[in-house]
Amino acid sequence: MTIAYDAKRITHNATGLGNYGRMMIEALARFAPANRYLLYSPDPGRDDLRRRLPQMPQIEFRYPQRQRKGIGKAWWRTFDIRHELPAEVSLFHGLAAELPFGLRKSGVRSVVTIHDLIFLRFPSYYKWIDRKIYTYKYRKACQQADRIIAISEATKRDIVAYFGIAPEKIDVVYQGCDESFKREVAEETQRAVREKYNLPERYILYVGSIERRKNLLLLVQAAARTAEPVHIVAIGKRTPYTTEVERYAAQNGLTPRLHIFDRVEFAELPAFYRMADLFVYPSRFEGFGIPMIEAACCGVPTIGATGSCLEEAGGPDAAYVDPDDPQALADKIAEIRSDEALRRRMIERGRAYAMRFEPEKLTADLMEVYRRTTE
Numbered sequence: 477m478t479i480a481y482d483a484k485r486i487t488h489n490a491t492g493l494g495n496y497g498r499m500m501i502e503a504l505a506r507f508a509p510a511n512r513y514l515l516y517s518p519d520p521g522r523d524d525l526r527r528r529l530p531q532m533p534q535i536e537f538r539y540p541q542r543q544r545k546g547i548g549k550a551w552w553r554t555f556d557i558r559h560e561l562p563a564e565v566s567l568f569h570g571l572a573a574e575l576p577f578g579l580r581k582s583g584v585r586s587v588v589t590i591h592d593l594i595f596l597r598f599p600s601y602y603k604w605i606d607r608k609i610y611t612y613k614y615r616k617a618c619q620q621a622d623r624i625i626a627i628s629e630a631t632k633r634d635i636v637a638y639f640g641i642a643p644e645k646i647d648v649v650y651q652g653c654d655e656s657f658k659r660e661v662a663e664e665t666q667r668a669v670r671e672k673y674n675l676p677e678r679y680i681l682y683v684g685s686i687e688r689r690k691n692l693l694l695l696v697q698a699a700a701r702t703a704e705p706v707h708i709v710a711i712g713k714r715t716p717y718t719t720e721v722e723r724y725a726a727q728n729g730l731t732p733r734l735h736i737f738d739r740v741e742f743a744e745l746p747a748f749y750r751m752a753d754l755f756v757y758p759s760r761f762e763g764f765g766i767p768m769i770e771a772a773c774c775g776v777p778t779i780g781a782t783g784s785c786l787e788e789a790g791g792p793d794a795a796y797v798d799p800d801d802p803q804a805l806a807d808k809i810a811e812i813r814s815d816e817a818l819r820r821r822m823i824e825r826g827r828a829y830a831m832r833f834e835p836e837k838l839t840a841d842l843m844e845v846y847r848r849t850t851e
Contacts, residue, residue, distance in 0.1 A: 487525055492639070493782075503836075520537070555578070573613065574613055585622045630788065657773040694800075699806070701802060
């Protein structure tokens, strides 16, 4: 089978959709090596991101037959890719909720991955024009695709509810996390990371953009309510919301215990997880919640927020609290930090639950979608 992909995020995005695409392609090349995987991008993008994929004969990067600039790159992705697909292509997979126009006219079957519809659930977090563009693109892709992949049951429910798509057309295929989170981290590496970032001896970890939807303020508010002082280490891109979080910390005497880092190398993340007492992901809504899996693989007890899909990522033995209840989060933090038997149980069962997101299983699930698409 020869499968083509829109690979712009793979070559240009260091996190999020880029990680999703790279992990998927690497797993396919490892566990379904008989296929060819053609990655179409408007330009080579970043060398370091391309190098994150292994050099394997099954993986081929493809670029426009003639150089494109500016809006010409977007035009190529939307209208011209289909003209450059070889005749032997079995299907096209849009990894980020988009498909080129005219695939059906070209006789090419298609799959599209929808990660979330947060822009419809929480429109206040998005600009008006962005909501309109996303709604048009996502709905159109769902209508045109032969099959749809939702990355969680929660996302599947939203596709049905907002776009009126028949649930029979949608397959849920979960995501996994990078293999580096499953490997032990040497003590000297942990010490080096701790010294480089001047980390406290004990801390609660948060990983994710510092934006309103992801709700870091809830964790800071909870820290203000715990009887025992706790340090928070937050890793993620800063946004204007970060100022609000820092202002609350300053007003409540928490500034010395709030450590925000927006420039952490990906290779250092496993050490941050491994050294943490606890991982807290208070997001109001996610498409899936990979940091919950990363934490579980690193042997860290996790707390997520209710209301979206985090229970799917964290499993039944993680803890969950209302995203508007800082006292409940404070109580849960105190309980887990003080009960060693509970910590060990959460760690053991969390790692066992994370096994369902191993790349070999996810590859089999994905190949089953491809089979159903082309049969």
